[in-house]
Each structure stands twice: as structure tokens, then as C-alpha cells.
Amino acid sequence: MTAYKERLLDPVIKTHFAQLPALSIDGAKAVGKTATASRYANHILHIDRDDGEDIIQGGFEVLKAQQRPLLIDEWQRYPRSWDYVRRLVDEDYSPGQFLLTGSAIPRGAQTHSGAGRIVRFRMRPMSLQERGLQDPTVSLKDLLNNSIDRVSGSTSINLTDYIEEIISSGFPGIRELPGPSRELALDSYIRNLTEREFQEAGTFVRKPTILNNWLKAYGAATSSTASYETILAASTPGEANKPSSKTTLSYRDTLDSLWMTDRVPAWAPSGNHLTALSKSPKHFLADPALSARLLRIDAQQLIRGTRHPLIKAVPDKRVRKEGAIGRFFEALVALSLQTYAMVNNAELSHFRTVNGNREIDFIIEGDNAIVAAEVKSSASADSDDVKHLNWLAEKYSDYNIVRIIITTGQNAYTRPDGVHVIPAALLGA
16 A cells, blocks of 8 residues: 655644544545545544445434544535534534545535534645655745745756656546556546546436537636637537537536536736726646546647647637647646645635736735746746736735746746746745
8 A cells, every 4th residue: 555645734634623623625536535534533434335324324323422533434425424513513512523525515415504513625636745746945835925035946857747747647546556557547537427426416418428528628628718618619519419508517517516627716806906807717627637638648749749639629828839738737736726725725816807918827815915926838937927927016016916937947046026936846835
């Protein structure tokens, strides 16, 4: 068995479980929820196994008698378990009693929100820091505290290494497999998603081919703000009888319920200085490796800059400028930033004007500062790369904005204009 690698969520769980009675860890299958949560439990009920399901169906009093701290794994398979925990917390608010893990949001289940009783966290596939490629020299925490004047550090990690990380995935049990076995495991993951989990989530798929083609088109839309109409058109080129928007939106909603999407919303600053800001989210699947496998894009194709027809069908200026690697590298960075932001109690979004003339890849909003980040799949940054960052800082001068560019380069440094240039491997939580 592979040794456990500590996750960035571990100290968060340790801190809050010592103060709160119940925590829920949500996320897609195979991200490591159970392995992490079990470290803080004395007893585990696996609801997806017969013995666990039999126990939980015994009712409230049977659950009450279980040893604590208790982990209820895959709680959504018996949604009443959520309400049982809520009621038990109402009876006894002592900290460190219950952990719940779930890989789906049960459709139509009449569960109480759990507000005030059960605190929820999302676990994602492993970030770059969690993969252990390099010890970071710059932390998002320090950037959000605006406590860094200059950044420094060096790494041997290069573009080829980042491409390997895109292809390898952040799923702990998959990424360590040899290449061919890893590809088979990712293909099996996708098949299980479309052939089993959609049905278990209550979504009837009348034409599996349409779902598969739409999922590929959604993967091609990685890092873009493409409309769902554009994604649908890309998935059904030349077809007169296209599925309805209602059908494809049900696909999106099901992916959401299975934690398979990780869209980044548009930034909505308070006291908005601009009225023409885009409200469209950026599209991401839970892991860029899934998008790559859906499109059958491998490392060599990314290195060569091979043009995939589906990606061309979902236009984006980054593809025109950097090729497909631009989208996939941004997705790898987005996955990491989502986790770094969460453990720092910050929010991740993106900035784009409606006409697209001003765009910032990511906005990380904390209590003390805002980090505006551009992502470049190149090793260096030039004056053209910082123009939107500098414009944003001037336009929103009443905000405390820290400007960074995340690259595939080998050295972290601060430009004369104050913009920090940071290789992705050197940026951590």
C-alpha cells in the first residue's frame, strides 16, 4: 500500500475538528477523502458496503451507540445519516464527534442543511504542493497578507515536468501508476462516471453517445468562458437534431452534484467601478487529466502543440497565443489555487470585461489583500503579460492588490514594477 501523503486539508481538519462536533469532506471519487478523514476517526461506517449499510439502516439509536469519533463514509448512499448526525449534534455539541465523506450530493434528499452543526470542506485532487515536486518558496498566505516585498527561489521543474503532471492527474491512487495503466485507470474512471454514476445520481441518459460527446466538448472548453450553447455546438457538429439545452444542462448539473466540475466564477467586486464585467464562469473539470483523456491528448501532443479540432471549436485567445498547453497548464494552476485559497479562507474567481479587452486569469480575494494572477505556459514574462495586472491595480486603487504572474520558468523574482513572477512549483499555500 502506498504511504499516505499529508494533504493541505489535514491541518485544517485537525484544527477545526478539535473545536467543532461534525465535519463533512466532499469531493469527487478517488481524491483521497476517506484516507484523510480516517486519520481522525476511531471507527468507520462504510455505507457503500453491506455491513455499513445494515448498521446505518438500524436507525438513529443504533448510530448513537457507535464509537466516536465516527467516520460515515459515502454518507449520501443513505441520506438520513446526515440528519441523524445533525440530531446527535443538537443533543451534544462536544467537538470531535463525527466526520462524513461524500462523493455526490443526493438528488431530492430531504436533508437539513446542517448549518451550525456540520461544517463542510471540499477536497480536490492533489495540488502541485501536495505532489511534492518542489518545496515552495512563496506562499499564498504571505501574498494575501501583503507581507512580501520581493520573491525569490529557483526550481529545476520545467514545462515538460508540468505536462507530465497534467497527464498524471492528482488522484492519489492513479498518479503513481505506470503510464499505460494510468491511462486505463483514467478511462475506467470516465466510463464509470458516464455509465454508472449518472444513473445513480438520478440522471437518465437516453443516448450515451450524446453524453460522451458533450463531455468531450466540455473538456475542450477547459479554462475558457465558453457559453453552454458553444459547448453544445462543438459536441454535435453538423447535426440537425441536436439535444435540447435542457438535456445538456442536466449533464452539467449532474457533474456538479458528483463534484466533477470546478468552475471558477467571475469576480464581482463591491462598489463595482465597471458595469460591463462578464458574469460567465471559467470551465474546469475536477482534474485536467480527465479533460486530456477525454480528448485523447498525451504528453507528446501537448509538447508539440498539436491542435485538437474540439479545442479549436471552442475558441479562446490563449489557444491562439499559446496552444492547447496554455489551457491545460492554466487548469493545473487552477486546481492548485483552489486548494491554496480554501485553506487560507480565500475565494478564487476570474476577471473579464464583457468585450474581453481586459482579462485577469485569477483573482484570489482574502481578508487583507487581493492577489491578481496571470498564468503563462512560457518560462518568462514580458511587459505585455503584465499590462492587465497593472491596469487593474490602477483601476481598483482602493483595493490592496498584489500582482503575480505564474509561469513554467525556473526562477522567482520581482519586476521593477512590483509584479512578482513565480514558477508554479514555487508557489504554495
